[in-house]
Amino acid sequence: MKKFLKIFAVVLLIVFVYLRIEIYPQLDLISGFSAKSVASGHFIDNRSLETIQKGDNDIPKVDWATNEIDENRKFTTSKVYGLKARKAIYREGLGATLINDDFEVNKPYNVPKRIFLKNSLPYPFGNNNPIDTVFATIDYAKLQKAVENAFDKEGEKNKRTRSVVVIYKNKLIAEKYASGFTATSKILGWSMTKSITATYFGILQKQGKIDIMKPAPIAEWKNDERKNITINDLLHMNSGLEWEESYTKISDATKMLFTAEDMTQPQIDKPLVGKPNNSWNYSSGTTNLLSGILRKQFKTHQEYLDFWYSSLFDKIGMNSALVEVDMAGNFVGSSYGWATTRDWAKFGLLYLNEGHWNGEQIFDSSWAKYVATPTNGSNGKYGGQFWLNAGGKFPDVPRDMFYCSGFQGQMVAIFPSHDLVVVRMGLSEAFDFNAFLRDVVASLEK
Structure with a gap:
């Protein structure tokens, strides 16, 4: 029994040392990635926390983090098993920024001035609906199959394609989105x-x-x-x-x-x-x-x-x-x-x-x-x-x-x-x- 306890103690010590040397220093990066990802996905593309955690942050180690969103103050906080809390703030026009404790959140900031395109042209040279164009040289059945094959079948999670757009001779000829994504995502x-x-x-x-x-x-x-x-x-x-x-x-x-x-x-x-x-x-x-x-x-x-x-x-x-x-x-x-x-x-x-x-x-x-x-x-x-x-x-x-x-x-x-x-x-x-x-x-x- 004593021999077993000694072996167990040595193994426990090795695990502790590994966690302290290899894993603990990474926690800042893990919680930082998670906080930034949640802030950007939520405030830029209006994704829910659940959607982001299941579809953006479900990668090794990042999925260790737990996340919270403050809707009113527009920031997110992430921790890994309660450790290494990191915060990201969202500012309209600048997106989400991962910040540290020294960052002055109430400090005035500049925002890019935008001039949104307004013309009567269809997509892609304008933002109106694209014109349906049929090219005699395109095998549309082949094209549709190529695009379809880029996406997972129902229940699969291998290819994980979210969207495909194909433009030929300045015309939109194919477009497809995974569930939950659209042309405005x-x-x-x-x-x-x-x-x-x-x-x-x-x-x-x-x-x-x-x-x-x-x-x-x-x-x-x-x-x-x-x-x-x-x-x-x-x-x-x-x-x-x-x-x-x-x-x-x-x-x-x-x-x-x-x-x-x-x-x-x-x-x-x-x-x-x-x-x-x-x-x-x-x-x-x-x-x-x-x-x-x-x-x-x-x-x-x-x-x-x-x-x-x-x-x-x-x-x-x-x-x-x-x-x-x-x-x-x-x-x-x-x-x-x-x-x-x-x-x-x-x-x-x-x-x-x-x-x-x-x-x-x-x-x-x-x-x-x-x-x-x-x-x-x-x-x-x-x-x-x-x-x-x-x-x-x-x-x-x-x-x-x-x-x-x-x-x-x-x-x-x-x-x-x-x-x-x-x-x-x-x-x-x-x-x-x-x-x-x-x-x-x-x-x-x-």
Whole structure:
């Protein structure tokens, strides 16, 4: 009996040490993720707490958290087994922000000014009902089957697709939503937001207000070897700076998203571990640094906030679009962009049409080619804050496809050779994009 008790005590001690060293430090991130997810889903898309817990937060460890919503004061609180309480607040126009105890909730704040598109055009170039268009070259039975196959059958929870929109030759040809979602549902794009952030550099470049080939305007780098890193290097995720991008543990990315007050800073503080323009490394910190560089282009914070909407979202009628901010008022350009599926498709269509929209050139056509050109060291996988199929990641899909990609399988896929945009929003990284996109493309070749 004594021997058993000794063994039991040792096992208990090992478990305690493991929990203390491995799990306890993660609780801040778990409750932080949960609080932010609940605040955003509830206040941006009007989802119930039950819906969010069962359909957004039902991922390993995050489902440990318990959550509360304060409707009147518009904030959420999350804890893990009663520990590590975290709070996220919602502010109209800025979305939800995960905050710490030092954040002044009653401090005045700026809000982006919106100008909502009003014209008589049907979707996608307006916001009126799309015109039914029949193309003789499309096998609609094949297309319908491809779209249907993207969704789970009743009772299943494998593919977890929430929505699909397909645009061909500037016309909506297919659209489907899972139960509980509609054309007006706003869905988080996660890292698809990176492609949005990059677009503002293309817009400023067209306006003659920025030269992306010049060194990044970072004061902390002026007196060391990082001074040669250009904005172009940052746009290509090819700065050579140290960064760990992992969402299954405490990493640079998770610490930034769930503990940093100013998310533009973490990448700035990292040392050079590679050679600029020759050391591709995917980094959400880099994209938030780019958001900070954008902020420096304007004299006031209000101008920075307004620019993201007036120059792009409201210009092309992405009226549902919202990019959330951090505690310092920076747009979280790496991860926190929301929009309806139709509006995500508009963004893809803008790139399909090489920046041209309703008679106006939003960015130069060369910019669309720039973001879709492989960067050094990426093996054809990455361009300018867009992912590419140039290296054949999806073997049965055209190689000229480039796409926005986000956590849990968000995608806006652009096919220049087929005059096609395909959007899939969902909750599963295991979704078979190769088969889905292959079948959609095949339906156009009747």
